[in-house]
Amino acid sequence: MAARQAIDGAVIRPPLPGDHDAIWSILEPVIRAGETLAVPRDLGREDALALWLSPERTVRLLEEDGAVLGIFYIRANQPGGGAHVANAGYVTASHARGRGVARRMCVASLDLAREHGYLAMQFNFVISTNQRAVALWQGMGFTIVGRLPQVFVHPNEGLVDALVMHRFL
C-alpha cells in the first residue's frame, strides 16, 4: 500500500486528559458509521471515552506534529487462565487514512504486548466485510482461527460474518 505521506516522524505515547477531544473526534465517525466496531452507533462521547480509557486497557496514541492520527489499546483477552493472550483494537483518524497508521499501530501494539509478557494476540470480532483490515492483519502474521456466521449487522450489507484472528508473539 503506497503511503500518501510517510509517518516516520510520528510518535507513540499514552493519552493525557487533554487528548479527550482528539480521541472523540477519531472515535465518533467510526462509531456512527457502524461498519467496523461492535458498539452502539449512538454511543455518546462520555460512554465512548469511558469504554476506551477503562482501567483494564493500556491505551496509546499515534501523534504527528501535535495531531493524533490514531488510537489503539491492548488488554488481556480473558481473565484467569486466558490472561496470557492479549486483545487489541485500533481506530485511525479519518484524515489520516491510507498512510499506514493502522499498520504502525499494530506493530506498536505487538511490541507493547510482548513488553507486558503476553504470549499471543487475538482479535475477537473482525468484520468480514472490512477486507482491508483482514488483509492487513494477515500481512502482520495473524491467521483466521474462527469464522462467526452472521454475527454482525452491517448498516449496508445486513448480516455478515466476523472473523477471529490470532498470532503468537
Add this chain to the structure above:
Amino acid sequence: MAARQAIDGAVIRPPLPGDHDAIWSILEPVIRAGETLAVPRDLGREDALALWLSPERTVRLLEEDGAVLGIFYIRANQPGGGAHVANAGYVTASHARGRGVARRMCVASLDLAREHGYLAMQFNFVISTNQRAVALWQGMGFTIVGRLPQVFVHPNEGLVDALVMHRFL
C-alpha cells in the same frame, strides 16, 4: 447419558438475594479448580457474585426441592451490531453432576434467548479438554466455528486450545 436421578421436577427461576450462599457454593469449587472457566482461581465471593449477577446478564437457577442444582446466564455477546447474538454460561453444582443439569439449563437458556429476541447463541471460550461439555453442546446443535490455539492455561495440562461454538436459534 444415564441420569442418576431424573430432574423432571426441577424448576427454572430467577435468583433472589437469599440465593447468594447457594450460588457461591456452586461457583467456588469450579473457580478454584480452574479447569473450565477463564476467571482468576483466587476470585473472592463478592467479586464472583458481582460478575455473575452483573446487570447485563439475565440469570436463572435450576432448583429442586429447595436445593440449587445449577446456575446459568445469557447476555448479548457483543454490543451494537453484534447484539442479536447471545452468549451463555452454565455451572452445575458438584453434588448434582451426572444428572443432566447442564443439558436442562442449556435447553432453558436457548428458550430464554429466543424469548429475548436473539437470533443465535455463541460460546466464546469452551476449554478443549472439557470434552464432556464439547460433546454436550454439539448434541445441542452447536458447531465449532473457531479453535483458539493454546489460549488457556490448564492447571494439569498446561497450554490448551479453546473452542468457539455457535448455533442459530
